[in-house]
Amino acid sequence: MSKISLGDILINARQESIRMRHYYLGVEHLFISLLEIQGGLTTAILEEYGITARYIVDAIRRVAGKGNRQRLWAGMPNTPRADVVMSIANDLALEDRRTEISERDVLIAILDESDSIPIRVLKRLRISPQALLEKAKNAPSEQIASLNPPYTRIEFGEQFDSAQSITDEHVFVLRRMFFSHAAVRVERRLPGGYSSAVLFVVTPINADNTTDSPIVIKIDRTDNILEEAARYESHVKSSLPPLTARIEDKPIVVETSDFAALRYTFVTDANGYSRDLREAAQYLPDLATWLKNILFPYFGKTWWMQRSPYRFQVWMEYDWLLPPLLILEHIAENDAPEEAFTISDPVKRARLQKLDYGAVVIVDGFSVNRVYRDQNMIQLTLGKGAEASKKAYKIQVKGINLSEYAFFRGEVVERLAGRVYETRTALMLQALNALEPDFDPADDLIPGSDKSVRLPNPLMVYDNALDEFYNGSISKIHGDLHLGNILVGVDQNPFLIDFAQTRNGHTLSDWAMLEVSLLNDLVMPSQGDTWGTARAILGYISLINRGKEIPSTAGEIRQMLAPIQAVRSIVNQCLAKTETRAEYFIALSMCALRAYEWDTISLGARRLMFCLAALSFYELQQMPRSSESGADSRTSIWNE
Amino acid sequence: MKDMRISLAIMSGLQDGSMIELSEEGDNGTTNGQKWTLSIGRREENDVCLRHDTYVSRYHALIHYQDNTWWLEDCNSKNGTFIEDNDDDARVSGTIPIETGQFFRVGRTWLRLQDF
Numbered sequence: 078m079s080k081i082s083l084g085d086i087l088i089n090a091r092q093e094s095i096r097m098r099h100y101y102l103g104v105e106h107l108f109i110s111l112l113e114i115q116g117g118l119t120t121a122i123l124e125e126y127g128i129t130a131r132y133i134v135d136a137i138r139r140v141a142g143k144g145n146r147q148r149l150w151a152g153m154p155n156t157p158r159a160d161v162v163m164s165i166a167n168d169l170a171l172e173d174r175r176t177e178i179s180e181r182d183v184l185i186a187i188l189d190e191s192d193s194i195p196i197r198v199l200k201r202l203r204i205s206p207q208a209l210l211e212k213a214k215n216a217p218s219e220q221i222a223s224l225n226p227p228y229t230r231i232e233f234g235e236q237f238d239s240a241q242s243i244t245d246e247h248v249f250v251l252r253r254m255f256f257s258h259a260a261v262r263v264e265r266r267l268p269g270g271y272s273s274a275v276l277f278v279v280t281p282i283n284a285d286n287t288t289d290s291p292i293v294i295k296i297d298r299t300d301n302i303l304e305e306a307a308r309y310e311s312h313v314k315s316s317l318p319p320l321t322a323r324i325e326d327k328p329i330v331v332e333t334s335d336f337a338a339l340r341y342t343f344v345t346d347a348n349g350y351s352r353d354l355r356e357a358a359q360y361l362p363d364l365a366t367w368l369k370n371i372l373f374p375y376f377g378k379t380w381w382m383q384r385s386p387y388r389f390q391v392w393m394e395y396d397w398l399l400p401p402l403l404i405l406e407h408i409a410e411n412d413a414p415e416e417a418f419t420i421s422d423p424v425k426r427a428r429l430q431k432l433d434y435g436a437v438v439i440v441d442g443f444s445v446n447r448v449y450r451d452q453n454m455i456q457l458t459l460g461k462g463a464e465a466s467k468k469a470y471k472i473q474v475k476g477i478n479l480s481e482y483a484f485f486r487g488e489v490v491e492r493l494a495g496r497v498y499e500t501r502t503a504l505m506l507q508a509l510n511a512l513e514p515d516f517d518p519a520d521d522l523i524p525g526s527d528k529s530v531r532l533p534n535p536l537m538v539y540d541n542a543l544d545e546f547y548n549g550s551i552s553k554i555h556g557d558l559h560l561g562n563i564l565v566g567v568d569q570n571p572f573l574i575d576f577a578q579t580r581n582g583h584t585l586s587d588w589a590m591l592e593v594s595l596l597n598d599l600v601m602p603s604q605g606d607t608w609g610t611a612r613a614i615l616g617y618i619s620l621i622n623r624g625k626e627i628p629s630t631a632g633e634i635r636q637m638l639a640p641i642q643a644v645r646s647i648v649n650q651c652l653a654k655t656e657t658r659a660e661y662f663i664a665l666s667m668c669a670l671r672a673y674e675w676d677t678i679s680l681g682a683r684r685l686m687f688c689l690a691a692l693s694f695y696e697l698q699q700m701p702r703s704s705e706s707g708a709d710s711r712t713s714i715w716n717e
Numbered sequence: 718m719k720d721m722r723i724s725l726a727i728m729s730g731l732q733d734g735s736m737i738e739l740s741e742e743g744d745n746g747t748t749n750g751q752k753w754t755l756s757i758g759r760r761e762e763n764d765v766c767l768r769h770d771t772y773v774s775r776y777h778a779l780i781h782y783q784d785n786t787w788w789l790e791d792c793n794s795k796n797g798t799f800i801e802d803n804d805d806d807a808r809v810s811g812t813i814p815i816e817t818g819q820f821f822r823v824g825r826t827w828l829r830l831q832d833f
Contacts, residue, residue, distance in 0.1 A: 101731045158734025
């Protein structure tokens with residue numbers, strides 16, 4: 078039995094109340110206090126549901142909301158409900174002839190009272206308080222303190238390249254996930270995406286040495302995993318084709334680790350071999366046809382083909398691809414001068430660009446999108462609720478003492494002050510300088526593939542582009558459709574994985590992302606790294622933009638660019654208005670702008686991405702501006 | 718319309734767990750024969766006074782009983798009136814029907830209508 082006394086529970090509960098500026102003792106504070114007991118009964122029971130204490134704590138804080146700076150009463154009174162709970166706990170101890178109220182008594186009392194904020198939060202998470210109550214009553218007390226997970230052997234398959242790293246953290250999470258198996262064989266690590274996530278193909282092995290079918294495991298930061306599971310529930314589950322990778326079971330979250338995992342079902346090909354499209358592209362006889370005739374219709378029926386007209390302002394759909402708008406260094410709100418610049422909705426970006434380093438800025442009405450506990454940093458995004466999930470206008474605030482200030486995901490920050498440490502403009506310029514441009518980064522025009530045509534410098538035009546409106550379509554989209562997230566299984570069937578960004582959004586953004594990925598992952602690695610090479614490839618893309626054939630003199634490049642042409646033919650089927658491709662070029666420019674700073678792709682690929690952004694902006698400039706006949710899909714809110 | 722009565726449970730904040738019982742007989746609310754109206758706000762003169770929540774406006778919201786239905790009306794409050802809607806709280810604009818047992822939020826305080 079854990080030796081936590083009631084006194085400790087109450088001290089913890091009061092501290093939580095102060096962190097939230099509540100200054101009363103409520104059932105929510107008592108419950109959070111129970112969740113903070115390491116190896117306690119409450120966390121042990123909830124872990125069986127695959128949910129961490131941390132996650133529930135944040136969910137409770139979200140419902141309760143943070144209080145006002147100003148105190149309206151002295152002391153720390155109990156709420157009437159907390160009094161009820163404490164008297165139930167007291168009765169439980171008395172019935173048992175104990176003098177001291179235990180953690181279990183408080184937990185049972187909270188579950189028994191059944192009408193408090195934490196109970197409502199549990200119900201929303203589909204955890205039955207009644208079932209918890211049974212577990213709490215029946216848990217044998219000796220077991221509680223020693224919940225050591227059974228030992229699961231980790232083996233490595235022949236295809237596992239020992240050069241591919243697997244960290245202790247990964248092994249730990251895998252053991253937890255397969256605790257009921259004797260062993261698990263890690264077949265291989267999939268190259269995966271560009272985020273912190275890693276993907277393994279593993280085969281679970283039972284105690285009698287029989288094996289289960291291989292599955293794909295994704296391990297990532299807990300927040301990301303839980304968000305993907307939630308998006309899968311709301312957007313993906315009901316719209317998948319009959320045969321595809323699905324998320325199985327609930328995510329596995331390990332209390333003592335920042336990492337969590339989820340598993341996708343996975344069907345291997347005839348040789349028991351599984352690949353993502355990056356590798357499969359080498360084996361598929363005709364990748365272009367596969368994209369057009371298999372991938373697109375397979376998922377398209379419930380995704381991209383069910384689209385409706387959608388007029389959007391570029392930043393709403395695409396700002397999240399760009400670096401943070403600002404990085405701030407946190408200062409105490411009281412130290413902010415009266416005249417400090419306030420950022421709130423609507424964001425006036427033009428004025429932000431005039432801010433100097435060190436200027437004090439106050440952020441108002443942004444949501445906490447991510448808390449980096451190890452770095453004392455939080456990331457904010459504009460708006461609240463559904464709006465915040467678009468993740469536009471990221472602002473990072475560093476140097477926050479997170480043990481003193483409670484920040485939780487989804488919290489709306491009302492007044493947070495910081496000094497400007499870095500701006501988006503500077504971050505994007507640094508990323509360009511890392512590519513060692515052979516032109517002046519401050520020029521309005523930069524060289525293109527053709528000496529006679531110079532292209533707009535993306536750094537000079539992207540900001541205005543964010544404010545433009547486009548007519549396009551909205552549908553269910555994958556949100557991060559790159560080659561690493563497309564798996565090829567039996568009979569060349571497509572499987573999509575990684576639903577962390579899946580949502581209703583601009584239909585063409587999936588295809589712009591796939592084009593960018595095809596160029597970076599399939600075309601550029603075999604080409605050179607020079608600006609000259611990048612511009613040569615750009616010349617061919619320019620031909621594709623014009624619907625022209627790539628000359629046979631181009632050699633192997635012609636074959637390599639066939640999948641790009643396939644993507645364009647899919648795009649043509651998905652245009653909101655036939656022949657009006659502006660909505661695609663804006664998507665492509667933004668996806669390319671996101672990619673030119675990725676250090677996971679080759680230097681040549683990053684240079685091509687910068688050029689591709691320039692070319693896409695050039696194409697947009699060439700298109701007729703909105704006229705009375707409405708022939709164009711683009712209009713600007715600026716008077717020209 | 719006779720013998721109108723309802724309970725309002727406070728479901729969060731300093732007064733979490735307390736129950737306010739309101740009845741026409743007890744001189745709560747105003748009535749015009751068709752409609753019984755209860756007011757919620759930070760000021761003392763409201764039928765339901767939430768003085769501890771600074772996010773509550775002085776005259777924040779109204780609850781009506783009319784045509785055998787309960788209605789919730791937001792009085793253009795600064796911080797809004799919300800009803801529970803899956804994962805996200807939905808802001809009330811104008812007057813909407815509400816059922817007993819349903820949660821709603823005035824400022825930072827969660828409330829629930831209950832039969833007396």
